[in-house]
Amino acid sequence: MTTASGDVAVIGAGIVGAACAWRLTERGLKVVVLEQGSPGGGSTGKSAAGVRAQFTSATNILLSKHSIEEYASMPEAGYHPGGYLMLVPEAQWPAHQLAIDLQHRLGVPTERLTPDEAQKHAGFLPDGLGGCTFCSTDGSVDAHGLTMAYVNRARQAGARFLLDTQVTRIQRSGEVWQLTTPTGTVEAPLLVNASGAWAGEVGALAGLDIPVHPARRMVFTTGPLKLPRPLPMIFDLASGVWLRSEGERIILGRADPADTGWREGMDWDWLEPTLEAAMTRFPWLETASLDRRASWWGYYELTPDHQPIMGQMPGVDEWLNVCGFSGHGVMQAAASARVIAQEALGETPFIDISPLRYERFSHMQHDVTDIQV
Missing domain, CATH: 3.50.50.60 (FAD/NAD(P)-binding domain)
Structure with a gap:
């Protein structure tokens, strides 16, 4: 039939x-x-729904740039240009400066920041960083x-x-x-x-x-926090930790390279290494509580x-x-x-x-x- x-x-x-x-x-x-x-x-x-054009290749930059522009024109997208802050280790900083030049040529307004200048977006320890990048048109969507x-x-x-x-x-x-x-x-x-x-x-x-192939990813959610300002999406390239504000809360995660295949459910054993890496860069997270019921997991599709x-x-x-x-x-x-x-x-x-x-x-x-x- x-x-x-x-x-x-x-x-x-x-x-x-x-x-x-x-x-x-x-x-x-x-x-x-x-x-x-x-x-x-x-x-x-199950996505954390971040959108960014800060990539190292022209193809990826343009795919994201044109997508973000379309989302910005759609009321249903819930596009929030809260920005994306990259914390870049010293060894990776030269390559990232070349990527910024490419992003500029393709119309992406990425800023070069020193770790001190980047403190205006979020408080963090600058140990081992060569520099930071921030793009105001990056952000998140629904x-x-x-x-x-x-x-x-x-x-x-x-x-x-x-x-x-x-x-x-x-x-x-x-x-x-x-x-x-x-x-x-x-x-x-x-x-x-x-x-x-x-x-x-x-x-x-x-x-x-x-x-x-599938790879499981965790998104951990804190309880409400009193922060001086909402956090943009922040990615610490040294540890692989990412975090951003979600209302009064913070969502954060870190990829476990061994967590591949069709595994289901929250991996609470991954919470401790994630928080340990996160608090090394963001010690203020020590005051945060964790909302287990608001945390979730989903699949990446990896090549x-x-x-x-x-x-x-x-x-x-x-x-x-x-x-x-x-x-x-x-x-x-x-x-x-x-x-x-x-x-x-x-x-x-x-x-x-x-x-x-x-x-x-x-x-x-x-x-x-x-x-x-």
Whole structure:
């Protein structure tokens, strides 16, 4: 039984898949979206929802810059330009100064700050830092609100969403993809894999090796704190600790590189090493209480080089990947969707995604990896 058919089948209705659905329908294509749960119910809804254009490569800078500009124009986005403060160790400071120059050339207003100058944004101990960077147009968004805005725009443009619908088999039959689900088959000539942490498993259903795997991440939440001013998103590159204000509270986290795979639930054993690293830089956190009920966990979708996979799957007819964002999905979804719509129509993407295409895994020559968070 054929449940639905269209020009494009999008797998995944997180923020990336929802944005793709809108941009594809906007270009006149008939789109069917398959989502195993609810829109934004996977990694998107568990995101800390930071957005920044402070990257080291032109492709990542532009994906974020254009996405942030789109979010700023959308009332549903809840865009808050609270800024992003990077605390950069001495050894990394020369490379980051080059990155600032590139960001300036691409229209991103990043500031160079000494550790003393950066104290105006937050109190911290400057030990071992070479300098700091701050960008006032970075900040945070409402990831769930954004996703639902894209879903609504896509539906209004004619997209069909099949929710609570898991894809169990994928095969190419003639000129169409056939996607088997528990309720029937969806057919479309073009498939877009926007399934986040599940992207590798979706590829495997079609016999494809897409190197995306899940990694669990914790977000710890403090009780209410009296601070002199709200904190921007702060990332300490020396320890990997990040934190920012969320109302009267602070949310914070730190990636555990060993926490990969489909592990579920809060890892409270990771709290102590996270707080120990955080209080080394931010000793005032010692006065904070922890709200366990307000803390949460979710999945990152990691690739071997922590960069997304975008564009045509080599050697496979009409299969586009837009996955593996490694913590950058929310901040780059808007521009990525525009790129995928252009790719689907055979146009040259408005951002050069050559460094993010699947073909790079044949040699894996990456000397600089853009940081997560």
